Amino acid sequence: MSLFRRRLAPYLLVLPGGVWLLLFFAIPMITMLSLSLQQGDIVSGYRFTGHWQTYLDSVEAYHTQLVRSLVYGAIASLAMAVLAFPVAYWIAFHGGKRKPTYLFLILLPFFVSFVLRTISWRQILTDEGPVLHPLRELGLVSASFHLIGTPFAVIAGLVYNFLPFMVLPIYVALERIDPRVVEAARDLYAGPATAFRRVIFPLALPGVFAGVLLTFVPASSDYVNSSVLGSSDTTMIGQVIQAQYLQNSDYPTASALSFVLMAVLLIGIFAYARLLGTEDVMKVAAR
Numbered sequence: 001m002s003l004f005r006r007r008l009a010p011y012l013l014v015l016p017g018g019v020w021l022l023l024f025f026a027i028p029m030i031t032m033l034s035l036s037l038q039q040g041d042i043v044s045g046y047r048f049t050g051h052w053q054t055y056l057d058s059v060e061a062y063h064t065q066l067v068r069s070l071v072y073g074a075i076a077s078l079a080m081a082v083l084a085f086p087v088a089y090w091i092a093f094h095g096g097k098r099k100p101t102y103l104f105l106i107l108l109p110f111f112v113s114f115v116l117r118t119i120s121w122r123q124i125l126t127d128e129g130p131v132l133h134p135l136r137e138l139g140l141v142s143a144s145f146h147l148i149g150t151p152f153a154v155i156a157g158l159v160y161n162f163l164p165f166m167v168l169p170i171y172v173a174l175e176r177i178d179p180r181v182v183e184a185a186r187d188l189y190a191g192p193a194t195a196f197r198r199v200i201f202p203l204a205l206p207g208v209f210a211g212v213l214l215t216f217v218p219a220s221s222d223y224v225n226s227s228v229l230g231s232s233d234t235t236m237i238g239q240v241i242q243a244q245y246l247q248n249s250d251y252p253t254a255s256a257l258s259f260v261l262m263a264v265l266l267i268g269i270f271a272y273a274r275l276l277g278t279e280d281v282m283k284v285a286a287r
Helices: 002-036 053-094 096-111 114-125 132-137 151-175 179-187 192-221 224-229 237-246 251-276 278-286
Strands: 038-041 045-048
Touching: 002 038, 002 251, 038 251, 053 096, 053 151, 053 192, 053 237, 053 251, 096 151, 114 151, 114 224, 151 192, 151 224, 179 192, 192 237, 192 251, 224 237, 237 251
Parallel strands: none
Antiparallel strands: 038 045
């Protein structure tokens, strides 16, 4: 009996997670796949017909928004990496005993609703906000210059809302670096720039890799920032999916676009992992 329990124990431990994935991932994904292959309307109802043409029609109709979303997500992820690395580096190597405090301050905005943070960012970037109003008073920008409704505002909102997801993985990777490795590089007459380029940055690559994964996917599929901060010229694919689901009740098109977006993001992630060399990154992390 004890041997049977030992063999059964691993499966019992996995069971709660498996049930959770089944209920909230597998079943919704299968349902959405079925919806994407249905035809009909909200009045007469939808029925499964295996209509794959919906995928081609949705991509043809909304390829501009899809490409724009990927571009915005890539730019935002790159900007977050550039901003997050110095912050994570300073906390890891110079934070001292106050590291938990600094990390808490980075996470503090997450105690406020995502939508409220985005609306607050809109107030900052509005024409009478603390950014543009002083510049106009000083005559540095013209009265026709606006930030709200531009790609800059949308990307800035993405960077602001998802920046902690880039800082934390990079910080964890930098925190794991043995200070003696950096000291050894300096003993070998490596300057600060050379030590950073040859030692610190390669060892921090696992954090950069994880940070990009954690930011690129939600940034590319986001619709709140583009809705609040953007205009009709900055519409992202998430807005289209949201509108098709909740406003137009066109469930097949919305489901098809969701799967197309997921497929494109997966291809992009695999290409990114291949380009960066995931195995090499994991070897660096193991060291």
